[in-house]
Amino acid sequence: MPVPLMIFYAVNLLTFVLFGWDKWQSTRKGRRIPERVLLGCAFFGGTVAAKAAQLFFNHKTKKQPFKSRLNVILGAQLAVLALFAWA
Known part of the structure; x- marks a missing residue:
């Protein structure tokens, strides 16, 4: 398995x-996990899991500005993927 894929899964x-x-x-x-840590994990590739966890745990689904x-973050990552796919 390629290393980038292993990192993505991790x-x-x-x-x-x-x-x-x-x-x-x-x-x-x-003791709670700081929101900046949760968002940081999403930013560095964990967006799929963050959205899945929101639904699975019914957690932070209404909390703003989270x-x-x-x-x-999701929109920016999709835009970057679209640019790579287009190029």
């Missing part, structure tokens, strides 16, 4: 786990 797995941990901690009034920022 970042997405980490992102999904962090969203799940943050949701679990929120129900227990425990939701908007995650959607901006």
